[in-house]
Amino acid sequence: SVMGVSGAGKSTLAAGLAARLGLERVELDALNWLPGWRDLHTEDPQAFIDRVEAATRGERWITDGNYIICQDLVWSRATDVIWLDYPLSVSMPRLLRRTLDRAVTGRELWAGTGNRERFTRWFDKDHPVWFTLRHRTRANARREAWFADPKWAAVRKHRVTSPKEAGALVERLAALDADGQQA
Template identity: 50%
Template sequence: MRRVVIVGTTGSGKSVLAEKLARTLALPPVELDALFWMPGWQPALIELFRFRVDTATQAEDWIIVGNYGQVRDLVWGRADTLIWLDFPLPLVMWRLLRRTVRRVFSREDLWDTGNRESLRRSFFSRHSILLWALKTHRRNRARFAADIESGTYGALDIRVFRSPGALRQWLNSLATAQA
């Protein structure tokens, strides 16, 4: 397990898992959001985004975090392991709500871009991350299942976790094996 991609609906815990795996496996985590978002919540041009992802995935070892279809060929095609956090929507929404409220009040600078979550953007706009999660949960589930089933991305070691308990158990066994 040297090239890992972690996917799941916004708020499922991809970044937290990447941090834990990075410590356990000594692999550098790469957030696709950090490669995609520019200051002012402007998306990178697709050519720039693909260049950044191509560069990141040329490395020997990595953990890529994110779901961007524009670069799935690069990420999934170069990964050896895919971890899908396929958690129930109520759990994802609860986690996302907690994270969003924390970020709104902490004024956390996301990905060193100067971008911050705000009450207005998070709760009262069509760009709401909560609305995005609601709209994409079912779609992501269908898309990931279809892409995995297709075999297009080669012989990936695929790990699907449908509960935090199952994920914790796997992480504990992985940590024990690494020790």
């Protein structure tokens, strides 16, 4: 399970690990967002949890996303949790580049939803840029508590504070998997 603020690189890291380790990638945003930017985890929380449960039923998968509502479910099935805890000086430029690219290209974010980044959404208080700036400190405190909680002692936890550390972690996890151990 990969988590972190918007723009940290959760999706990129998860996609890379999925390809390298032969894992199914489960993008939690793709399970959550419905056409017209309808937010399933708000509209029908149980339906969202059911989607996550079905997507993580298998043996070899990786999730990316930050949905508290399904965190216990995902973590109870995960072998490893990766927290991309980059400073804003790393994540915010990435987030700004990503949202600008999406707004310019107009590409659909999640297949079949029709949801596209629009420049007008940048003024929405829940746009990822503003959301990250408002909630980062509180979200990081929550993640620290989860990492320290004895309930999750069996899960290998990796707090990564730089892209260089992320690269080294990918190499370590790939080496573990190549040795026939569960990554």
